[in-house]
Amino acid sequence: MHWLYLHGFLSSPASAKAQALKQWLEAEQDSIVTAPTLPFNPLEVVEVIQTVIDAAARESRPVTGIVGSSLGGFYARLICAKYGLPAVLLNPALRPDLLFEHHLGVQTNPYTGESYDFRPADLEVLRTLIVERDPDPRKLFLLIQMNDETLDSAQTVAxxxxxxxxxxxxxxxxxxxxxxxxxxxxxxxxxTTC
Known part of the structure; x- marks a missing residue:
């Protein structure tokens, strides 16, 4: 099995959550987890994910599922809709365009040191990437805690x-x-079959 882990905003594959899941899943025989560093720019994120999926297919180790946390959950849902890959959404940011209206300006990732000037144009790009209707909702598994201080959990569940x-x-x-x-x-x- 080959799983893809997508981290959240201002996070990285070095986060405790990403590392713990990777270590646990890879303890199982013949399992690998790829956790790319996702850039700030939404179009670049999609490109990075597609590159990983395409490279894995060429190497005969196709990605079989995705785990996405927060903003990574937004991208995991998008990739599920596009490729039909099953996805686990962990406290997902389903409308990052609304969430990040309060995060415009220069943002610095504490893990990577990368800085990026997050602009209204980035919000527009995120709006174009929103999945309005999931082709197969059974391919999504929502993991959510209702006291999430960042996102509207009740709205996500609905x-x-x-x-x-x-x-x-x-x-x-x-x-x-x-x-x-x-x-x-x-x-x-x-x-969950692809």
Whole structure:
């Protein structure tokens, strides 16, 4: 199995969440996790993801599923709709164009040191990437904690009501106790066909 992990805004593959999931999944025989560093620019993000998927296919190790956290969940949903790959959405930012209206200006990723001037044009690009209707909602698995201080959890649950979900009261945007979801993630990605 080859899984793709997509990190969130101002995060990276070096985050504790990404590393813990990667280590746990790769402990299983014949499993690999690719976790690319995603740039700020939304069009570049899509290009990076497509490059990883295409390269994996050429190397006969096709990506079989995606896990996306926060903004990574937004991109995971997009890739699911485009390629039909099953995706786990972890406290996903389904409308980053609205969320990031408050984050315009220069942003610096604390993991990579990269800075980027986030502009209204980037919000427009994000709007063009929104998935209005999932071709197969069963290929999405929502993992969400209702006390997410960053996103509107209730709205996310309502929007993805046709998808299987693990909904927890309490928690936070970081997803407290994330390691308890690993078995469910592996089961979903391993049992959902492309």
């Amino acid at each position: 929007q993805l009501r046709q998808s299987p979900a693990w909904i927890q009261s309490g928690g936070s945007h970081r997803f407290d106790g994330f390691e308890h979801t690993f078995s469910a993630i592996r089961t979903f990605l391993g049992s």
